[in-house]
Amino acid sequence: MAILEVDDLRKEYGGFTAVEGSSFEIERGEVFGVVGPNGAGKTTTLKMLAGLIEPTAGTAVVAGHTPGEPAMQRRLGFLPEESPLYEEMTAVDYLEFFADLYDVPTDAARERIHDSLDRLDLEHRDRRIGNMSKGMQRKVAIARALVNDPDVLIFDEPASGLDPLTTNYIIEFTRELSDEGKTVVFSAHNLFHVESICDRIVIMNDGRIVARGTLEEIRDAHGGTEYHVYATADGSEGVEDGHSPLEVTRENGQVRHVVGDMAAVDAIRETVEADGGRVTDIQTKTPSLEEIFLEVAREPTAEAEA
Numbered sequence: 001m002a003i004l005e006v007d008d009l010r011k012e013y014g015g016f017t018a019v020e021g022s023s024f025e026i027e028r029g030e031v032f033g034v035v036g037p038n039g040a041g042k043t044t045t046l047k048m049l050a051g052l053i054e055p056t057a058g059t060a061v062v063a064g065h066t067p068g069e070p071a072m073q074r075r076l077g078f079l080p081e082e083s084p085l086y087e088e089m090t091a092v093d094y095l096e097f098f099a100d101l102y103d104v105p106t107d108a109a110r111e112r113i114h115d116s117l118d119r120l121d122l123e124h125r126d127r128r129i130g131n132m133s134k135g136m137q138r139k140v141a142i143a144r145a146l147v148n149d150p151d152v153l154i155f156d157e158p159a160s161g162l163d164p165l166t167t168n169y170i171i172e173f174t175r176e177l178s179d180e181g182k183t184v185v186f187s188a189h190n191l192f193h194v195e196s197i198c199d200r201i202v203i204m205n206d207g208r209i210v211a212r213g214t215l216e217e218i219r220d221a222h223g224g225t226e227y228h229v230y231a232t233a234d235g236s237e238g239v240e241d242g243h244s245p246l247e248v249t250r251e252n253g254q255v256r257h258v259v260g261d262m263a264a265v266d267a268i269r270e271t272v273e274a275d276g277g278r279v280t281d282i283q284t285k286t287p288s289l290e291e292i293f294l295e296v297a298r299e300p301t302a303e304a305e306a
């Protein structure tokens with residue numbers, strides 16, 4: 001059952017439309033990525049889900065509640081893109097203060113806070129937050145999003161601008177939270193991380209969703225997998241109907257046939273062999289999320305146009 005349902009969500013700032021009719025559902029325990037270039041509407045979408053800003057139109061239901069309702073806030077952990085922290089406090093004092101705001105009993109709060117900080121590998125927890133590095137501060141902000149033991153986590157750019165080691169740590173930790181049954185919605189610029197941990201994604205551009213689904217579904221919808229068949233002879237002549245290569249080029253004395261499915265690979269092999277040639281190599285080419293992203297960000301899909 002979907003734990004988060006978004007229907008035709010829209011946000012206008014004055015006359016400017018930042019998010020235009022977004023609809024999607026997120027299942028319990030999923031890691032759901034919201035991807036898009038600067039200004040696509042990711043933060044606006046996440047803030048509407050977290051109840052921090054009101055939609056102009058449309059609805060969102062998170063864990064059975066409208067965003068902003070106190071009953072939903074208890075089940076939600078939100079990590080803003082830039083989280084102001086109280087610089088004079090130590091990490092532990094700061095997190096205890098937030099746990100208290102959520103009415104978490106003191107002993108449970110202490111245990112949860114130390115558990116989160118252990119798992120995030122945060123050292124020097126008695127140091128003033130203002131004296132911590134950017135990565136340490138981000139870990140404190142993540143621990144803050146967890147003080148109320150929420151079911152749904154909304155993380156806006158959790159690892160943006162951090163060094164690769166800290167980034168990996170945070171991304172791995174995010175995956176672990178989902179393995180424990182928490183639902184995670186997160187936005188990111190680093191598509192490699194989205195690719196490595198998200199179950200499903202939406203790609204946004206100019207306030208609209210331009211692609212959606214699992215990475216495999218998005219690949220299929222945007223070019224899909226291609227096979228490059230290398231052979232000693234050109235097999236495109238006389239190939240069965242419907243199996244003509246998308247492209248034929250010559251490379252280092254070999255003929256490269258680009259085809260879109262395995263049936264076409266077999267058809268090319270047959271014509272090459274019928275001609276006395278042979279297939280020397282077959283390579284599978286799957287576009288990375290980065291390549292798809294660049295394509296859909298340049299050219300809105302039929303979904304967006306519809």
Ligand SMILES: Nc1ncnc2c1ncn2[C@@H]1O[C@H](COP(=O)(O)OP(=O)(O)OP(=O)(O)O)[C@@H](O)[C@H]1O
Pocket residue numbers: 013016017018036037038039040041042043044045
């Ligand atoms: N309070 C606001 N008032 C007016 N326009 C806004 C406001 N907040 C955001 N916008 C505009 O709405 C659009 C979407 O912004 P948003 O922050 O949601 O994008 P984003 O995808 O999160 O971008 P980034 O990756 O740069 O954080 C942008 O053009 C932005 O300038």
